[in-house]
Amino acid sequence: MSELLVEHGWAKFGDGRVGEWWSRPGVNDHSSATLFPDGGLYIFSSNASPFECNKGYSPFAIFTELKHAGDYSAAARDLGTLGYGAQSQSDSHSRGNSFVSFVGSKGNSGPEPMPWPSLNPAALYGIAGEFVRLLEPHTESDPVALLMQYLSAFGSVVGRKPHFKIEADTHYLNIFSVEVGETGTGRKGTSWNQVRRRFEAVDEDWNRECVVSGLSSGEGLLYHVRDPIIRFKKNRKTGFDQEEVVDHGVTDKRLFTFEGELGGVLRASAREGNTLSAAIRNLWDTGTARSLVKNSPIRTTDAHVSINGHIVRYELLSLLSECESINGFANRFLWLCVRRSKFLPRGGQSSNLNFNHVTRNLRMAVQFAAEVGEMTLAEEAWELWDSVYMRLETGRSGFLGKVTQRASPYTLRLACLYALLDCEAVVSVNHLQAALALWQYAEDSARYIFGARTGDKLADEVMAALQSASETGMTQTELNDYFHRNEDSEAIARALQMLAGTGQVQSLEERTGKPGRPTTRWFLTSQTNELNELNTSRGTNAGLVRLIRTSGEKKSR
Template sequence: MQIKNAVDTAYPSLAAEALHGLAGDFVKAVEPNSEADKAALLLSFLTAFGNYIDRSCYFEIEADKHYTNLFITLVGNTAKARKGTSFSYIRKLFSYVDETYALENIKSGLSSGEGLAYHVRDEIARYNSKTNDYEIIDEGITDKRLLAYESEFASVLKAATRDGNILSATLRQAWESGNLRTLTKNNPVRATGAHISILAHITKEELLRYLNESEATNGFANRFLWACVKRSKLLPLGGSVNEEELKTIALKVRQAAAYAKRLAANSLNKLELSSEAEALWYRVYFELEEEKTSSSLVNAITQRLSTQALKLAVIYAVLDMSSTIELEHLQAALAVIEYCEQSAKYIFSELSGDVIADKIYQALLISESGLTKSEISRELFQRNIKKERIDLALASLIARDLIYSEKEETDGRSIERFKMKLEK
């Protein structure tokens, strides 16, 4: 099902500045010979490299250090957006870069905060009353890098909303500081200095269905960058990417990662803006911080764009083996941010931030036969919302051209049924 946009929101376009340096070289090597979207290839590459270099380089904002771990969700209008194809090339590239990393640090299956913390856990010691000392019962994980690849992000969103599940809170900790602690009474797990990145895939319909109001506004959603992706072309027999070209790029990735490690070893890993980049930053910062639209939901989801931009700028700089964020690195980062901001507007334009209207809309998304007012009142709100309030929400959805109503004749009387409006 392809749902109709609430407003005439244009599909985003990726500016050429985003294809700067080694990240651009990777996209240009793969995209002409693949059905994958160039934005999907670019963002997947930036996420993987940002994770691969660990907590080596950062940008400092006041007292906070922001490292290069990104949370990216690729959103396709349908299941045929070739999101998985883009990641196949990332896995292949990083198997050339570091086969051990590709095998052991890229994992799937986010389902609980405890499970996430366990994969990057610290050493676990338990007090032995007989010896009057602590003994190691689990040596923990030495390499704290984790790239969580979630091809079915809808299942993660559903898990995060279950009663007692702390996944959402743990992911917020992972993005913010990398210090995780679960408070499970019988099996507490602590992780310090974890470097967790997320690369997720979902369809637009699933995202609007499963991202609930709480996760959209509590800081979970705005730690992600949301990017529209679609199939770039039709290749009946698939494409053929030059393996030697991929291996050359892999060598350069290793060199850039080694450079980041040297910066950290010499305490030069706090990257700063060049004078030209700083001048641009002063011009764009206020725009990034201001509210984007009349939609409170879109504004909540795009609330951290300035921090995300600086994370990306550090990645572009390290890829160029630069200890300073130059103008071109910031421009590339801002081009990605612009794409993701426009994507958020395109993706979430259906949701208004009106809790009642949005809940009705999400229910109609998964209802093949539609819902009557009686069913909406009983099944969605347990008859706790006044009829006038439901009428207002339905009128709002109809006015935004998202749903329509039709009359049905039953036993001599007519009932009004509300349904999704689909794109023709």
């Protein structure tokens, strides 16, 4: 990608925490974008034409904008004639005419990219699946986005009555989800508009009063679900404090917030003094939260808040590096990879579809859910749950482990939603299998989105440094030099130990021929595995690799 940018007047400005800083044409005193190691570009300049500000671009999108003025079809044909990539095949949920795969190099050079997650058809169960299958041929929206928004909207509409319990914790069925795209062309508004129209026909009050957007502060969020605000004012006649209702509050505590540009929300939550992150965490956990603003205190109890947002992957990764507070509530969300499923120049024929059957069943499900309290699992479903529980609770490390640590409660929330859509208060095996399929897509998406990131800035930078060092690895002294001695040596040591504890790095001893203890050299685990494989092929002991440098040459013994 760097050669393509330079060809069009861009210049590298420097190295950032998560990638390279680049300056747009005509600028040499500040940066305009971040170029990520995988070739993605995130623009933060408003004068970087043809790119848009605060938007991420995949390698294919960069090529398309610079070489073909935004004409994706022409770009795909051009790359095909040059021998780049291959036309993507339709996956299990009918992606149709997908983008040409383009990673910036011909043939099969470089590491194999992580595969795009695939949705198990079991997730397309019941009314929700019927809705997706009916609409999918007539929309460019990703089927995953349609499914997740349908379930989230249903979970919001049914309110704070259906629930299940995990030990002492009561879980209601509100969902926080984020659709993450590679570019800004994921048809984010289209999918939500289709879903909202179906629920408008079932609950007009919810559609009119409970659906909002524009989160910016904890106080603003709580205001939409506030309790009555009562103040005490001294009665001049009696001298006693008298209760005064300043605001009667909100009666309907259901709230569905749709954020088409979640990046703005994440930036707002990172500002000093902003309480949005804490409010989101509390509303997912208990539905109770309060602001501590002295002049305008707001409290809410038993609120039923659902959140659905959209963001570009490169913007998300950039913000995760800059905004540590994001880590505090990331695991309350389901992160889902989405992309445009196909090109429909004439917009499809969704207006001619007959949704009467789906709408009728949805209305019955909403009415049924209004009478449901605590939910449970059928015995067969409990047996399936017993067999998958340990896997849901373990097996993930780094930042991936952090953002997916609520696998169990989220799977059960989804299973209960599938059950209620079937007008059932007891979760069956089919409902749990559907929930597990959707959760697996969310987990695979998180793995695709966040990769090997740890969620710790310094540890992630150490990983990047070791990646750049490749098979030579780095000593801690070399890492100190890499950071220009601006990072505390003990902090680097702690980061290395944390990475070693998660299995992402390994240390190997290096003898220099000088007296004293051998030097410790650090490698990414994948690199030490390659060295072990090399030693095995040479007939040497792969159980322990010791690198010995003699006269500037590196040998393995």
